[in-house]
Each structure stands twice: as C-alpha cells, then as structure tokens.
Amino acid sequence: MSIPNPGRIEPVLWDDWHPVAELAALRHGRRLDTGLLGRPLTVTLRADGAIDACSGPHALPHLDTRYGFVWACLGAPVRDIVKFAAADEPDRIPVTGGSMAVAASGLRAVENFLDLGHLGYVHQGYLGEEPHTDIKPYTVGPREGGGIRATGCRVYQPRPSPADTSGYEVDYIYEVHRPYIVVLYKANPVDRTRMDLIALLLQPVSEESCVAHSFMSYPPHDVNEKSVRGFQQLIFGQDRPILENQLPKRLPLDAKAEISVRADSSSAHYRRWLSQLGVRFGAIPQAPA
Amino acid sequence: MNRWFAVARGTEVPRRHVGHYLLLGQELAVWRSDSGAINAWENRCPHRGVRLTLGSCEGEELRCRYHAWRFASVSGQCTLIPAHPGQKPASTVRVRVFAAVEHDGFIWVNLAQGESPTAPTRVAHVLDSTRSIFVDAPLYAVRETLLDGYPVDSTASRLAVWSKDAYCLSAGNPDHAALVTFLLQPVTDFQTVIHGALHTTVEETARLARLRRHNAAMGTVRDEAERRAAAATGGGATA
Ligand code: FES
Numbered sequence: 001m002s003i004p005n006p007g008r009i010e011p012v013l014w015d016d017w018h019p020v021a022e023l024a025a026l027r028h029g030r031r032l033d034t035g036l037l038g039r040p041l042t043v044t045l046r047a048d049g050a051i052d053a054c055s056g057p058h059a060l061p062h063l064d065t066r067y068g069f070v071w072a073c074l075g076a077p078v079r080d081i082v083k084f085a086a087a088d089e090p091d092r093i094p095v096t097g098g099s100m101a102v103a104a105s106g107l108r109a110v111e112n113f114l115d116l117g118h119l120g121y122v123h124q125g126y127l128g129e130e131p132h133t134d135i136k137p138y139t140v141g142p143r144e145g146g147g148i149r150a151t152g153c154r155v156y157q158p159r160p161s162p163a164d165t166s167g168y169e170v171d172y173i174y175e176v177h178r179p180y181i182v183v184l185y186k187a188n189p190v191d192r193t194r195m196d197l198i199a200l201l202l203q204p205v206s207e208e209s210c211v212a213h214s215f216m217s218y219p220p221h222d223v224n225e226k227s228v229r230g231f232q233q234l235i236f237g238q239d240r241p242i243l244e245n246q247l248p249k250r251l252p253l254d255a256k257a258e259i260s261v262r263a264d265s266s267s268a269h270y271r272r273w274l275s276q277l278g279v280r281f282g283a284i285p286q287a288p289a
Numbered sequence: 290m291n292r293w294f295a296v297a298r299g300t301e302v303p304r305r306h307v308g309h310y311l312l313l314g315q316e317l318a319v320w321r322s323d324s325g326a327i328n329a330w331e332n333r334c335p336h337r338g339v340r341l342t343l344g345s346c347e348g349e350e351l352r353c354r355y356h357a358w359r360f361a362s363v364s365g366q367c368t369l370i371p372a373h374p375g376q377k378p379a380s381t382v383r384v385r386v387f388a389a390v391e392h393d394g395f396i397w398v399n400l401a402q403g404e405s406p407t408a409p410t411r412v413a414h415v416l417d418s419t420r421s422i423f424v425d426a427p428l429y430a431v432r433e434t435l436l437d438g439y440p441v442d443s444t445a446s447r448l449a450v451w452s453k454d455a456y457c458l459s460a461g462n463p464d465h466a467a468l469v470t471f472l473l474q475p476v477t478d479f480q481t482v483i484h485g486a487l488h489t490t491v492e493e494t495a496r497l498a499r500l501r502r503h504n505a506a507m508g509t510v511r512d513e514a515e516r517r518a519a520a521a522t523g524g525g526a527t528a
C-alpha cells in the first residue's frame with residue numbers, strides 16, 4: 001500500500017524520510033494535523049504509546065522515530081533516516097529545539113541556515129556584530145556520503161551560545177545531508193576541541209511552506225536544555241520574518257535569478273547540487289538551456 | 290505601459306519611512322530620500338529577494354534588512370556589500386526602479402521601463418484631499434460608475450464627471466471650475482483605489498462636513514462599482 005503521488009513528486013524526496021512531528025509535542029489520544037510534500041498528514045499517539053500516521057484514507061507504512069522526532073516516508077524508502085555520526089558519541093546530550101511553521105519553501109530555510117552574511121545583521125548581538133561583517137573565503141565541496149560541505153567558515157560572534165557571553169571568532173562547518181536536512185558544527189565554547197551540533201530538519205509541507213524542526217547535540221558541559229531551546233527559538237524567530245518576506249517563496253535554482261557574491265558560495269553550491277539531484281519541490285528549476 | 294498613476298498622497302511617505310504599495314500587481318517600496326527624491330522600487334532585493342520594505346532608509350540609501358546591502362536613491366545602484374566591504378559592487382547590482390514623482394500632493398509612479406516617460410497629467414491646484422478608498426472592482430468598473438455621475442452636494446445632487454484621461458477624472462459643474470478630481474490606482478486587475486483631490490476651499494468649520502459628504506458619495510460609488518463588477522463576472526450580488 002503506497003500513498004498516491006498525483007503530483008509526481010521526484011523520488012529523491014518522495015522515497016526519503018522527513019521529520020513530521022516532535023515527539024514531545026504529541027499528546028496521548030490527540031491528533032496532530034500537518035502535511036508532507038503536498039499531502040495531508042495526521043499523526044496520532046495512541047494510548048499504548050504506539051504512533052501511527054495517515055494521509056487521507058491511507059495509513060503510512062513507513063514511520064519511525066529518531067532524534068526526538070517522528071519521521072515519515074510516503075514512498076518506498078531507499079535509505080535510512082539521516083544520521084549524524086557525532087550525535088552517536090556516548091557522552092553527548094541531545095536536545096530538541098522545537099518546531100516552527102514557516103510560510104516559505106524549506107529550501108529557502110536551508111539556504112538561510114547556511115548563510116554567513118546575515119549573522120551580523122539578522123542575529124546582531126548574538127551570532128554576529130558590526131563592524132565584523134566581512135566574510136572571509138571558505139571552502140565548499142561535495143560531502144562524503146552525499147550533499148555538500150562548507151569548511152573554514154570563521155565568524156566573529158559576540159554571543160555564540162547560551163553558555164558563552166564573550167565574543168571571539170568561531171569556526172563553523174556546515175553539511176547539507178539531504179535537500180531538506182542541514183547541520184552546523186561549531187567549536188564548543190567550554191571544550192574547544194569538541195563540536196556542538198545544530199541540525200535544522202525541514203519538513204516540506206507544501207512548495208511554499210514548511211515546518212522547521214531543530215535538533216542539537218552537545219558535549220556534556222553545562223547544558224541547560226531550557227535555555228538552549230529558548231536560544232534556538234530566539235534565533236530562528238529572527239530568521240522567520242526574513243524567510244516569509246523573500247520573493248519568490250520557492251528557491252530559484254537558476255544562477256542568474258538572484259545576484260550572488262563570493263560570500264554566497266555555499267548557497268551557489270547548494271542550488272547547483274539541488275539542480276543535479278533533480279529537486280523540484282519547493283524550487284523554481286533552472287530553465288532548460 | 291507608459292502611464293502615470295497616483296499611488297499615495299505625499300504626506301503618507303514621510304522621510305525615513307519605506308512604504309509598501311501595489312500598482313497593477315507590482316509590489317513597490319516607496320521612499321523619500323533625505324534630499325527629497327521620491328523612489329518607487331520593485332519591492333525585492335536583487336540579492337536574495339527580501340522585500341525592501343523590511344529595510345531602512347539611511348538618508349540617500351536604502352539598506353536591505355537581510356545582508357545590509359545598500360542601494361542608492363534614484364539609481365537603485367548597490368553601493369556597499371558589507372560581506373566584502375573592500376570591493377566596489379558591480380554596476381549590474383541594482384534594484385529595479387520605476388519612474389516616480391511628487392505632483393500636486395500625490396506620489397505618481399510609471400511602470401514603463403526603458404523609455405523616458407512624459408510627465409504625469411497635472412491636476413488642478415489641490416487644496417484638500419478626501420480619504421482614499423479601496424474598491425473590490427477593476428478600474429474600468431470604477432471609471433464607468435464615476436462617468437455615470439458623482440452624487441455630491443445638495444446644491445448639485447449629481448455632478449457630471451468628465452474625463453481628462455482614463456485614470457484621472459474631474460467632476461464639477463461644466464461651467465464652473467472642477468470641484469473634485471479622482472485619481473484611479475489599479476492595485477491589481479480587479480482592485481482599485483480611488484484618491485480624491487478637492488480644488489476649492491471652505492471654511493475650516495465646514496471642512497469636516499464636506500469631507501464626510503465626499504466619503505459618503507465615494508462609498509456609494511464603491512458599492513455600485515463592486516455591484517457592477519460582481520454582475521460582470523457572473524458572481525451575482527455580494528453582501
Ligand atoms: S537579500 Fe538584500 S542584502 Fe541580501
């Protein structure tokens with residue numbers, strides 16, 4: 001039994017796993033109505049603790065949990081749910097950062113997450129600050145295992161995490177694992193030999209709307225779950241009005257649709273990679289040459 | 290289309306404010322530079338598409354909210370990309386700008402690109418203006434309704450409306466000077482704003498009463514235009 005795919009959504013998305021609900025947000029016996037890839041989706045937590053989901057009359061055969069979220073696949077899964085190797089280190093503390101609905105393509109949200117140039121403005125006083133606005137060259141290339149990887153990103157941050165109130169230059173590594181899954185690694189403020197992991201997991205509800213879920217994993221130093229969550233929601237709350245005011249709402253993949261500069265290198269790579277994968281949902285594909 | 294439309298009263302666009310307007314479905318960011326220049330720009334940053342109405346006016350430049358690129362008044366040319374402050378932005382990095390002027394107390398915009406538009410129609414000296422009203426009907430329906438008569442003032446219950454051009458209609462007794470001019474702004478293909486300019490003065494004590502009469506008359510025009518538009522689209526009468 002598979003879910004009908006009348007929109008012929010590309011297999012790279014249809015046959016993949018997507019986050020659809022935060023486990024902590026589910027209540028016994030209550031339905032959570034949401035959507036995935038243009039289809040309606042209802043997630044229910046049964047009294048016995050089992051979770052099921054349906055899209056209209058169709059029960060979802062592929063449902064699982066990971067990182068504090070319920071994941072669903074509408075088609076035939078060809079691979080496992082995304083996995084972040086660092087999150088497996090046994091002493092790490094996992095924290096979910098909640099879920100936020102956004103009236104924009106999830107691909108725009110991924111691009112915003114990768115974006116270095118806005119940190120000093122949209123997140124002024126937290127993740128960046130004038131006059132430290134210049135973006136030094138960084139490296140972007142393919143990621144082993146698929147996707148893209150940006151390394152050597154150095155950003156001056158006045159308050160890089162809730163545990164840290166003094167500014168310094170922070171090293172960032174970004175990885176895009178799947179079209180709608182992106183993760184950031186940055187040096188832990190207490191133990192700078194280890195990396196904090198912050199993943200943004202986008203649920204593509206429609207082409208022009210998404211739910212942004214976030215998952216974090218920290219080395220065991222002074223992690224206050226509540227303040228981490230609050231910080232994450234504060235930061236994403238600063239991005240949301242930007243995302244909802246980008247025109248067009250879908251991400252244009254044509255390199256000429258929007259002007260890019262060197263600082264946008266990760267965005268340019270991301271768009272090119274999406275084109276190569278044949279991602280159309282949430283995107284404006286390149287016009288045929 | 291090489292045509293000028295009034296999109297706002299000048300007083301709606303004070304210095305250091307970036308206003309959001311719609312003309313023929315085109316979103317506009319309208320702002321006044323400190324030196325007084327009126328700008329009507331496509332409401333979209335050429336970098337990552339963020340609405341420029343989220344940005345801020347910094348005197349002679351508008352600064353985008355997302356990455357703080359700066360764009361010069363009048364030309365729309367990018368002057369600074371803070372991610373690369375040492376590099377001069379290429380001349381191709383610019384916002385799409387439209388011709389805009391302030392005349393007779395109104396901001397006029399012309400969406401024509403590539404040709405130098407002629408000046409907008411001049412309206413007789415404007416001494417007061419009515420409240421602008423929004424009509425859920427296409428411009429032609431509003432225009433036809435107005436051409437059929439404008440019900441104002443007890444002394445002349447149905448004043449004739451004569452056309453100066455399609456989007457600028459004056460009403461009054463033909464033998465007298467115009468009393469009121471209507472500037473029609475096609476917001477989209479099916480929505481219109483009527484701006485009213487008054488050409489005579491009255492005692493301050495009578496001013497509010499006059500504005501009230503115009504508001505009522507324009508309301509009548511709105512209802513009739515909406516009724517006609519609904520009938521034309523087969524939608525029938527709406528409440
Ligand atoms: S979107 Fe306007 S500066 Fe980047």
Ligand SMILES: [Fe+2]
Pocket residue numbers: 112113118122123235239
């Ligand atoms: Fe951000």
